[in-house]
Amino acid sequence: MSESAVKNIDGQVYREVLGHYPTGVAVVTGRADDGEHLALVVGTFSSVSMDPPLVSFMPMKSSRTFDRLSRCESLCVNVVGEDQQDVVRTLAKRWENKLDGIEWFASPSGDAVLADSVAWIDTRIRETVEAGDHLIVLCEVHDMAVTNPVSPLIFHRGDYGGFACSTPA
Ligand SMILES: Cc1cc2nc3c(=O)[nH]c(=O)nc-3n(C[C@H](O)[C@H](O)[C@H](O)COP(=O)(O)O)c2cc1C
Structure with a gap:
């Protein structure tokens, strides 16, 4: 669909509607x-593919941190827990x-795993795609x-x- 064919949705409505969709939190x-x-x-x-193992995340184009992360040899995705x-x-x-001042240990690739994280995923960026005001970053999984x-x-x-869980134990 061309940019001009995309309906103009009010930013507040966009945020309100999509705020009703829950997400996990990763670092x-x-x-x-x-x-x-x-x-x-x-x-x-998000998880993307098992064969080959791929995951993704979407930084804002304006993210200063992602600008620096994009030049790193490897990235580690921390799945964080309720207590974090x-x-x-x-x-x-x-x-x-x-x-x-934040406690962490090194993943096999040497990147930070925050203490008490639920899981870590060592990755390397395979591809970055432009998507409006965000980027879609596709990463290869090397260890997890x-x-x-x-x-x-x-x-x-x-x-x-x-x-x-809604299922009784
Ligand atoms: C729950 C939560 C989810 C977020 N998700 C994203 C995200 O998916 N992409 C993103 O670029 N920033 C996201 N942010 C904002 C960034 O974590 C961060 O605060 C902001 O990008 C800081 O800008 P910097 O990258 O220039 O340091 C999120 C923040 C919170 C609290």
Whole structure:
């Protein structure tokens, strides 16, 4: 569909409607040339393909952190848990040195895995596609593990929560 054929939807309506769709929360980390450990909170992380193993996320084109992450040799996706809400809020507010004072360990690729993350996924960027004011970043998975199998953090209608299974145990 050409850009001109796309209906003009009011930004507030777009946000309100899509805010009713819940997302998980992930933190994408990487190491910059100067050694700084970078981190970007995303609600747009998704699994894409098992064969070959691919995942994706969608940074804003204006993201200064992604501009630096895009030049990293590898990226690590942290799936964060319900109890990591405070860390997520802190990271999302910071502009630089986002991991200062935050506990983490290194994934096999050397990128940061936040303490208590549910899972980590070591990746390399395969392709970046322009999509309006965002980018779709397709990443190859090189290694992955579940390290803390607790409820993931969920973002829904502007707020955070956990996941409760509706099936009785
Ligand atoms: C729950 C949540 C989900 C977010 N999802 C995204 C996302 O998918 N893509 C994105 O670029 N920014 C997302 N953000 C905003 C960034 O984490 C970050 O605050 C902002 O991009 C900072 O700009 P910087 O990249 O220039 O540091 C999200 C923030 C929160 C709190």
